[in-house]
Amino acid sequence: MMKNAADPLHKILSAYDPRQENLLPILHAVQDALGYIPPDSVQVIAHALSISHAEVHGVVTFYHHFRTHPTARHHLQVCRAEACRSMGAENLYEHAVRLCGNQANPTGSVTVQATYCLGLCATSPAVLLDDTPYGRVTPDALDTILDQVRGEK
Amino acid sequence: MSLTVYLPCDAASLAVGADQVAAKLMQCAREHAIDLDLIRNGSYGLLWLEPLLEIQTNAGRIAFGPVQADDIESLYQSGVFKTKGSPLQNISSTDLITDIAAIHPLCLGFTHNIPYLQKQQRMTFSRVGLIRPHVLDDYISHQGFKGLSRALSMPPEQIVQTILDSGLRGRGGAAFATGIKWKTALNASASQKYIVCNADEGDSGTFSDRMIMENDPFALIEGMIIAGLTIGATQGYLYVRSEYPQAFKSMEKAIDLAEKAGYLGSSIMGHGYAFRIKLRKAAGSYVCGEETALLESLEGKRGMVRAKPPLPAIKGLFGQPTVVNNVITLVCVPEILSKGALAYQRLGMDQSRGTLPFQLAGNIKRGGLIEVPFGITLRELVFDFGGGTASGRAVKAIQVGGPLGTYIPQEHWNLAMTYENYLAIGATLGHGGIVVHDDTVDMSELARYAMEFCALESCGKCTPCRIGSTRGMEVIDQIRTNRDTDNQTELLRDLCETMKDGSLCAMGSMTPNPVLSALNFYPSDFGQRDA
Numbered sequence: 012m013m014k015n016a017a018d019p020l021h022k023i024l025s026a027y028d029p030r031q032e033n034l035l036p037i038l039h040a041v042q043d044a045l046g047y048i049p050p051d052s053v054q055v056i057a058h059a060l061s062i063s064h065a066e067v068h069g070v071v072t073f074y075h076h077f078r079t080h081p082t083a084r085h086h087l088q089v090c091r092a093e094a095c096r097s098m099g100a101e102n103l104y105e106h107a108v109r110l111c112g113n114q115a116n117p118t119g120s121v122t123v124q125a126t127y128c129l130g131l132c133a134t135s136p137a138v139l140l141d142d143t144p145y146g147r148v149t150p151d152a153l154d155t156i157l158d159q160v161r162g163e164k
Numbered sequence: 165m166s167l168t169v170y171l172p173c174d175a176a177s178l179a180v181g182a183d184q185v186a187a188k189l190m191q192c193a194r195e196h197a198i199d200l201d202l203i204r205n206g207s208y209g210l211l212w213l214e215p216l217l218e219i220q221t222n223a224g225r226i227a228f229g230p231v232q233a234d235d236i237e238s239l240y241q242s243g244v245f246k247t248k249g250s251p252l253q254n255i256s257s258t259d260l261i262t263d264i265a266a267i268h269p270l271c272l273g274f275t276h277n278i279p280y281l282q283k284q285q286r287m288t289f290s291r292v293g294l295i296r297p298h299v300l301d302d303y304i305s306h307q308g309f310k311g312l313s314r315a316l317s318m319p320p321e322q323i324v325q326t327i328l329d330s331g332l333r334g335r336g337g338a339a340f341a342t343g344i345k346w347k348t349a350l351n352a353s354a355s356q357k358y359i360v361c362n363a364d365e366g367d368s369g370t371f372s373d374r375m376i377m378e379n380d381p382f383a384l385i386e387g388m389i390i391a392g393l394t395i396g397a398t399q400g401y402l403y404v405r406s407e408y409p410q411a412f413k414s415m416e417k418a419i420d421l422a423e424k425a426g427y428l429g430s431s432i433m434g435h436g437y438a439f440r441i442k443l444r445k446a447a448g449s450y451v452c453g454e455e456t457a458l459l460e461s462l463e464g465k466r467g468m469v470r471a472k473p474p475l476p477a478i479k480g481l482f483g484q485p486t487v488v489n490n491v492i493t494l495v496c497v498p499e500i501l502s503k504g505a506l507a508y509q510r511l512g513m514d515q516s517r518g519t520l521p522f523q524l525a526g527n528i529k530r531g532g533l534i535e536v537p538f539g540i541t542l543r544e545l546v547f548d549f550g551g552g553t554a555s556g557r558a559v560k561a562i563q564v565g566g567p568l569g570t571y572i573p574q575e576h577w578n579l580a581m582t583y584e585n586y587l588a589i590g591a592t593l594g595h596g597g598i599v600v601h602d603d604t605v606d607m608s609e610l611a612r613y614a615m616e617f618c619a620l621e622s623c624g625k626c627t628p629c630r631i632g633s634t635r636g637m638e639v640i641d642q643i644r645t646n647r648d649t650d651n652q653t654e655l656l657r658d659l660c661e662t663m664k665d666g667s668l669c670a671m672g673s674m675t676p677n678p679v680l681s682a683l684n685f686y687p688s689d690f691g692q693r694d695a
Contacts, residue, residue, distance in 0.1 A: 032482075034464030039406075039445055066465075073466040073623075074447035076406045088407070092368030092617075093567060093610070097526035097601045098554065127450060127567075127617065128366055129407050130374040131179050132599070133211035133524060133531025142409040146179035 019044045020052050024059045031060055034070055038077055047078040083122040085160045087111065088139040091125045094132035099149075103136050106150040110157060119161055165247050166199040168220035172293070173204035174378040175410040176371070181232055182215040188233040189217075192240050199247070206379025208293030209533025210280055218275055219244055219252060226252050227272040235270060242268040280549060285511065286535045287503075287519050288495045289372075292379045298417050300425055303382040309427070311498025315390045316435050318501075320350055323394045327497065329505035331517030336362055336453075336490030337565065337594040337670070339583045342497075345487055348477035349395040352485035357397035359388050360462065360481060360488045363404040363411070364446050364453040367566025369525040369597030373491035375533060377404065377411035380495070381418035382427075385441065387494030389432060390501065392439040395487055400441040401462055406448050415443055450567075450621035454669045455488040457623060468623045469669045490595070492521060512538040516582035526599035527553045543577040546600055557602040561610070561686070565594025567617055568674035571607070571681040592677070607686035611679045612640040618675040628663040629672025635659060636679065649691050656683065 023040045027033040037056060041048055048071050057067040071077045089104045104125060112118035114125075121140075131137035134146030138153065145156055171177075171186050186202060193200035210216060213229030217239075228239065239245065244252050244267065251267045257277060264273045272278055275293075286292075295302035303309070315323055328343030349357060361384065365373040376384055388400045402419075404412045419441050422428045430438045449467045451457045456470035459481050480486025496518065500508045508518045516538035522545055524531045529551035546552070546562060553559055561571045564581075570591035579585050586593050601610070615636035624630045636659055642652040660676035667673040683690055 031464035032462065035444065035447060035461065039447070060464075069466050070464065074449050075620075076446075076448035090368075093563060093601075093613070094369045094526040094597075094599045096610075096613070097599060097605065126407060126448070127620075128368045128370075129175075130365060130371040130405075130411075131176055132369045132371055132526065132597070133528070134176055134180050134214065135526065137179060139407070139409070144175045144179035144410070146176065 020055055024056065029059050029061065031062055034060060034062075034067065035074075038071060042077060046084075047081050050079060082114070083111075083117040083120050085121045085141055087121050087123050087157070088126040088129065089123060090127065090129050090131070090135070090137045092127040094128075095136040098135040100136040103138070103148060103150060103153060106153060107138075110154070110161075121157060121160060166201045167245055167247050168201045168203060170203045170205045170218040170220070170225065171215060172207040172379075173297070174207045174375065175408070176211050176375075177207050177214045177216070178410070180214050180230065184233040185215045185217065185231050185236065188236040192236050192245070196240065196245075198245050200245070203296060205295065206292050206297050207375065208275070208281060209289065209375060210278065210530075211532040212530045213272070216275075221250075221252050221255070223255070223257075223274070225275045226255060227275040227278060228268065228270040229272060231270055239268060239270070244268060244271075280530060280532065280534070283549070284535050285519055285537055287499050287508065287511075288383075288492060289375070289380070289521055289533065289535045290499070291383065292375060295380065297379050297381055297414060298421060300382065300421060303380075307502060308382055309386055309433075309498075311501035312386050312390055312427075312433065314501045315393055316433065316437070320394045320396070323390070323501070324350055326501060326505045330496075330500045330508040331512070331515070332493065332496050332500060332508065333516070333583065334490055335492035335496070335520070335595065337367075337592065339593070342489065342493055345477050345489070346391065346394055348475065349397075349485045349487045352478050354485050356399070356482075356484050357395055358481045358484055358486040359391045359395070359397045359400040360455075360458065360486055361388055361400065361402045361491060361494055362453065362455060362458055362488055363402055363408075363415075363491050364458060365405060365408075365491070365595065366450040366453045367568075367595050367597050369563070369599035370523050370566060370595045371525070372521040372523055372533060372596060374408055374411050376491050376495050377408070378414045381414050382422065383495045383498060384415070384491055385418060385422050385427065387489075387497040388441060389427065389439050390497050391487055391489065391494060393432070393437055395485070397487070398438045398440065400439065401444055401481070402441055403444045403446055403452070403458055403462060405446045412443070412445055419443060449623075450617075451623045451669070451671050454671065457669070458488065459486065466623070468625050469671075471668055492595075513580060513582050514538075514584050516584065520581075520593065520596045522596045522598060524550050524598050524600075527555055527602045528600045529554050538582045539580045541578050541580060542572055542598070545581075545598060546577070550600065553600060553602040555602045555604075557604065559600055560603040560605050561601040561607060561682075563599045563601075563678060564597070565592040566597050567614060568592070568670055568677055569594050569597070570677045571610075571685060573681070573685040590677070591681075592674070607682040607689040608640060608644050611682040611690075612637055612644065614675055614678040614682075615640060618671060622671055626667045626672050628666035629675070632659050632663045632672065633675065636663075636675075640679075643690050646691055653683070653690065653692070
């Protein structure tokens with residue numbers, strides 16, 4: 012893995028000043044490029060920023076957005092916060108998990124993740140498929156949305 | 165003559181099919197050789213009507229909504245896309261809505277006459293919907309950069325005084341006087357100061373920050389520049405949620421345009437004053453909306469809350485004097501400077517001056533953004549503006565102020581909404597979010613969810629928040645399964661007291677708000693007799 016990950020990682024690191032304030036931007040860039048934060052990239056990032064391995068690990072694991080293992084190619088965030096709950100988000104979330112498996116165990120090309128507010132609270136329930144927002148989503152509508160990407164490997 | 169059609173491009177419009185409508189519209193124009201100018205504007209925030217399509221006429225814009233791609237054909241058939249002989253040319257402001265609907269069932273008449281919009285008093289959202297979000301000329305022709313021009317001719321102390329006189333308080337939720345915060349940072353001496361804009365809008369039921377960033381991004385930039393100019397900060401940070409990809413891209417684009425046009429950089433509008441903005445993406449942590457956790461996050465650390473004092477205005481980002489303001493607070497500033505403190509201060513009630521962009525969400529028939537002066541009632545918002553529930557069932561619960569806000573009991577639905585009045589009943593206006601639930605909701609489930617959310621999002625610094633939230637879930641589970649209900653309820657109250665008193669920030673200290681209000685006002689949902 013390291014051989015594949017090393018090149019994009021060093022390219023990313025060279026694009027930022029080696030200061031701790033750039034840790035989140037670096038982690039975002041790593042995840043955008045590789046799909047997750049590979050465990051062996053943590054030491055490399057820590058070394059580049061002159062901070063401890065523990066510090067980088069602590070940051071990676073603190074934030075819900077960062078993933079430490081490879082996931083499916085597409086990400087479906089289903090909002091489970093109050094405004095979406097009031098319009099059936101819990102059913103929708105269960106439906107999504109039935110279709111795609113849960114986050115730890117995706118069954119196909121889509122990883123489902125619970126999220127807490129997408130700011131689409133007046134057109135709830137809402138989901139975000141990668142960066143594309145969808146509102147007023149019924150379970151049937153979710154089937155159609157996922158049909159676009161589910162066949163992909 | 166070409167036909168001008170407006171269709172919004174913000175996330176909420178895209179989420180309900182605005183791009184599909186646009187594609188179908190362009191296809192229709194090609195097939196029928198219509199000379200069509202499609203303008204992607206911002207959303208007015210009449211969200212139940214999105215996608216809201218507008219057609220420009222000599223007398224103003226005529227609205228249609230909610231328009232789906234399938235409706236384009238029937239709109240074409242009704243003749244509204246004609247530039248000559250369109251039935252829209254005959255509409256007058258006095259026409260009844262039934263006459264207007266005869267043109268096409270989705271026709272709503274003049275946009276500015278839609279009661280939901282007409283009844284608002286838009287200050288901070290005055291441009292939203294009217295302009296193209298990333299066209300500087302549109303911004304400037306709608307009063308853009310007037311506040312900044314004014315600020316550039318004023319000494320910092322006078323700007324602070326103007327903000328103090330306006331009565332502006334922080335719109336993020338804490339409602340601290342903005343002028344005092346600015347004054348503290350202005351008086352702090354340091355070689356480097358910072359402006360941090362908190363755009364980590366994590367409260368469910370809120371989207372006003374998102375709407376500004378996507379629909380009027382230059383207004384936020386202008387507010388940040390003025391704040392920097394005032395306290396002597398040359399560097400700003402804008403911290404945007406990762407759950408807002410459209411808002412992030414919008415700000416990225418707007419900052420770039422503002423730099424190229426000389427509004428950001430080494431000499432703001434050629435006045436020799438430097439100010440730059442770094443855009444930062446958050447990473448899905450709710451507690452980072454708390455200002456000190458946000459500062460930690462900007463420094464590249466875990467979002468752990470800091471103890472106050474020292475106040476960020478004295479010792480904030482990288483230990484330097486820092487003003488942390490919410491998006492809406494900053495967007496109020498140019499307006500106050502260009503129109504004068506009095507124009508803002510005369511609106512509102514008591515110590516709650518000006519307007520608040522309320523956000524009506526959840527199970528609501530007409531959800532959207534409603535900017536009105538403080539003093540409106542919840543009943544007016546939910547029933548007059550909102551039309552009750554989307555499901556058509558009875559309204560059972562209304563939560564005001566996000567996930568840490570109280571469920572407001574019916575006896576207070578007629579209370580004038582001000583910071584003071586809400587504080588007096590143990591509630592909060594927060595960031596102005598209102599979430600409506602119908603009578604199918606089980607309030608014990610929502611109370612459990614509040615604890616679950618706290619457990620998920622607690623930074624872990626304070627024990628009552630970190631452990632109390634998980635314990636709270638367990639206790640509510642006991643109550644929900646009728647085990648030892650009376651003792652468990654007492655335990656829950658005790659736990660809430662501990663969380664309230666023993667937590668540094670609002671995450672732990674305010675999670676009891678939804679829990680206890682659910683328990684107190686809906687006892688039968690907790691297996692108890694009605695009070």
